[in-house]
Structures are given as C-alpha cells and as structure tokens.
Amino acid sequence: MSKVKWGVLGTANVAAWGTIPGMKKSESCELYAIAGRSLEKAERYKAEFGFQKAYGSYDELIADTDVQAIYIPLPNNLHKEWVIKALKAKKNVLCEKPIGLNAAETKEMFKVASDNGVLLMEAYAYLHSPYVESLKKDVSSGVIGDIDYIETAFITQGYKEDIRLYKELGGGAMYDLGCYCTTMILSLIDSDVSYVKADAEFSDKGVDLNTAAILRFDNGTRASFNVGMILGENTNSRFDRLFIHGTKGSIRSDVEYNQEGDVSYRIYSGDEVIERKVSVPHNYSLEIEQFSRCIMHGEKPHITSQFSIKNAELIDMVLEDIGY
Secondary structure, three states, X not given: OOOEEEEEEOOOHHHHHHHHHHHHHOOOEEEXXXXXXXXXXXXXXXXXXXXXXXXXXXXXXXXXXXXXXXXXXXXXXXXXXXXXXXXXXXXXXXXXXXXXXXXXXXXXXXXXXXXXXXXXXXXXXXXXXXXXXXXXXXXXXXXXXXXXXEEEEEEEEEOOOOHHHOHHHOOOHHHHHHHHHHHHHHHHOOOOEEEEEEEEEEOOOOOEEEEEEEEEEOOOOEEXXXXXXXXXXXXXXXXXXXXXXXXXXXXXXXXXXXXXXXXXXXXXXXXXXXXXXXXXXXXXXXXXXXXXXXXXXXXXXXXOHHHHHHHHHHHHXXXXXXXX
C-alpha cells in the first residue's frame, strides 16, 4: 500500500482551510470520499478539492468498505458518537481536538479503538511542527537549565455567530483555544499536575469567553495560561505568546500556534541571545503523513492515547474550577 484512502466526515471550516489542503499536499493520502449533512454541500467539496466520491450522510461514508481512514472535524459535542461509529466499522480515525468533552469520553473512545484493532489519534496539527520539535530539543539540551515556569497565551477574535458560542455544542475558549496551551505545556513538562486554579468570564449563553489558569506539577514546576475570544467581533485578530523560564536562561516566542513558513524564537542563556530559525511546512500535511505512516508501516501515533487522556484530565480540572 503506497497511499491511504481517506474519507472526511463533515464539511467544517477547519477541513476546508486546514486539513483537506494538507491532505492534497500529502504524498501518502488519496482524497477518496467526503460526506456532508446534505449531498449538495458534499458535492461542492468534491468538485472544489477533487474527492472521488461524495455522500449526503455520514453513515454512508462509514459504510464504504474502501475507506481506510476517516478524519472527523465535526462540532465537539458530536465527536464521541461518530468516532465510535467509525471505529466499530474498523476505520482508522483522526479526530479534531478536543477529541472528547471530558476524560471519560476520551478514555472510552481509545478503548473502542483498541478493542477493534484500529488506530485513533487526536488532531493537533501544530504538535507535528518542526518548530515544536526544535523547542523541545532546546529545552532537553539544558541550554536554559531545568524548567521553572511556563507561560503561554492564545487570544483570538470574538464572534457574532459561531458554534463556539454554544455550550450544547461544546463551545467556549477553553475547549477551542485552551487545549493548545495545555498540550504545549504538557509537551514540555514531564510531570503530573498537582494543583489547578482557574477563573473565567462567561457569556450569556454559558460558555467561557476568557479563561486564565495557574498550574503546579509534582516536580515543582509551575505554569500559567490565558485564552480568550475577546479581540473584537469577526476580525482576523489574534495574540499568541510562549515564555519558558529555566534555571539558566529562558526561551521567548511570539509564533502563532499552527504557524507555517519561516518562524523564529529567541533563547536567552547567560549573556548570549540565540535566534533560532525554523522552516515549517504545512502542519496539516505533516499530521496526515504521520497518521498514514502509522496505518501503512506501524509507526506509533505522534499524539498518543496517554497524552490525549492526560490533557483531557487537565482540561477537566480547569473546567471544574471555573464552573463550566
């Protein structure tokens, strides 16, 4: 097998601007099928992106015996239902973040994958980036010593009308943006979370518009993050930040989550300032390539079930503390 036949279960925006273009760049991906809530919309995606088949229901795509892997970009509240249906049909599944609304859902989905002998991976395209690997390499090299403290932020636009504004759809800043910050922190700190304190500003629909949290880990390391949908309505505004403080120096970065192209961050070690430049290809293409290798060659998923569950448990702790 030189290519994996992929099906896309849903016509969400992230699929159109992110994952499907990444699939088209991937040499191991065959754009096979697209399914929408209506055949008309699926046909539009088929014509625009070059899928071979279009289905007017999700069940039809899952029932297609030629589909080997399914990407699921549905609203957060629908992930569990359709992930489990696809896994029970013996399909390998890549599901958008956050994969579950809580740790219990996340654990259940990975158990179903294991029971059915197929793969399941949570879609954090940015974690496949050479930028993140470069950060982790510099941290592990000891150039800034041991990590004392990490601070990161992801602030983006407000919305007049969006699925992120509705609690019943799994909306809110923590689910949409906070999961980036928690996964970045957990990628850099190899210890269990021992303490969480968080607060949030809520909308009249009951979702968090702005959430801030402080974390402490068993090894004594601390971290904090701030996420929000507060920078005006329906703009392209966003603000990203990452600061890693160590016992011998620090790393500062203003690179956007999921950025591609030529990016850089600064390392401060003693009196030395190092400008680290990294060339980043399309993160979604890297994600599809990696999961396809897992299917074809038995490679271990880059985002493991253990990591996804640990992150879901942390998100649970934050949501519980803010009263979501």
